[in-house]
Amino acid sequence: MQKVYVVDSSVLLHDPNAIYEFEDNEIVIPYVVLEELESKKRIADNVGMSAREIIRQLDSLRLTGPLASGVKLKSGGVLRIELNHSSPEVLPLFYDPSLADNRILTVSLNLTREEKRPVVLVTKDIAMRVKADAVGVKTQDYYNDKVVLPPIADEIFTVALNDENVNFLYRLGKISAPLTLPSNACVKGILPDDSILPLMSSPSGQELYYNPPSRLGTWDIMPKNIEQTWALQLLNNPSVSLVNLMGPAGTGKTLLALASGLEQTLHSEMYSRLLCARPIVPFGKDIGFLPGEKEDKVRPYMQPIYDNLELLLRPKKEKDREKNSDSIVDSAIDLLKKKHQLEIEVLTYIRGRSIPNQFMIIDEAQNLSVHEIKTIITRAGEGTKIVLCGDPDQIDHPYLDKESNGVAHLTLRLKGKPFYAQVRLTQGERSELASYAAELL
DSSP: OOOEEEEOHHHHHHOTTGGGSSTTSEEEEEHHHHHHHHHHTTOSSHHHHHHHHHHHHHHHHHTTSOTTTOEEOTTSOEEEEEOSOOOGGGSOTTOOTTSHHHHHHHHHHHHHHHOSSOEEEEOSOHHHHHHHHHTTOEEEOOOTTOOOOOOGGGGEEEEEOOHHHHHHHHHHSEEEOSSOOOTTOEEEEEOTTSOEEEEEEOTTSSEEEEOOGGGOOBTTBOOOSHHHHHHHHHHTOTTOOEEEEEOOTTSSHHHHHHHHHHIIIIISOOSSEEEEEEOOOOSSSOOOOOOSSHHHHHHHHHHHHHHHHHHHHSOOSHHHHTSOHHHHHHHHHHHHHHTTSEEEEEGGGOTTOOBOSEEEEEOSGGGOOHHHHHHHHTTBOTTOEEEEEEOTTOOOOTTOOTTTSHHHHHHHHHTTOTTEEEEEOOOOOSOHHHHHHHHHO
């Protein structure tokens, strides 16, 4: 049976193409949603861009017929702007009629009472779904943008090795794979004595490679577990231009990425610059406007990157540690910036850029939408390597979750491509206290 879907502004701002995802059903956009889109269109971020995009699409549909009467969509459904069904008496007493959410609820409830077809309010606002349920309106989340990541065990392959295989791996560093594997897959090589070698499949999946952990030391950082071994192999592999490191806090994602970036930028000079960026999505209450130049304003948001850089750039010799090591580290960071070998930036300023021959680290990538992830990756020029670091279980974005964020979509859409690889780190190495907190709290 055909349904009537009342679409909230949160859905349209999240996905401007959402109107084409309801098959042959009828889509109703309350007039107040247009007012909300109008109020957002001048915002200089992705919300404003989405508002402008959906307004342009509605304007093009307007040319095919009056929106208030309904126009046919290429998906087979019908879209119309609802001007009526706004009788406020259907809602409980003491509600605020000036709130846009309440006006959308009024339209939804009146349609529910009049339509013979099922009426469903689609919104990404959790509070809105609760209020709709309370007044008797069927409601649901917008599911078209959701994907489910496979279990970690399904991404790790196991291969039994005989003595001849082991000898070749130790001597040549590679063997022919006994079975065809996905590109750049994490493989546990099981030795005859049941010990494990951390292996990687080749981009073709036809070969297995082995780099001893003792040779993977990068900027004096050694892998502490098999997952970090896989991560460093991918980070140091120039043929893999997009690496996705996922895992909870304390597993070493950002530290390993920065260590590899510094090594390949400053020592081997494979890249001309190390570019570090992260989205500005504050945890908890926003601290508001900050004084100073752009560098001063973004420093609090970039502090996790500075913390890891301070650890990596701190003097290694005991006699140097006795000096003012903080000033030494600050001077080193400033020098790298002046030489244009290090750039620490917020993602707000990345649109329109072309970034060739750089080692690019995107921290807290789980707070990015699919469109934002696409925008970032399409900035990569010739010779650029991109590393995404994020924890899908720790999302601060109000309209994203574990199943709808950009990293989840990227994981499923690019899996198996020869230029892409991913590692899900699970073992915390920051400290015993941090590991227990991540597991138990």
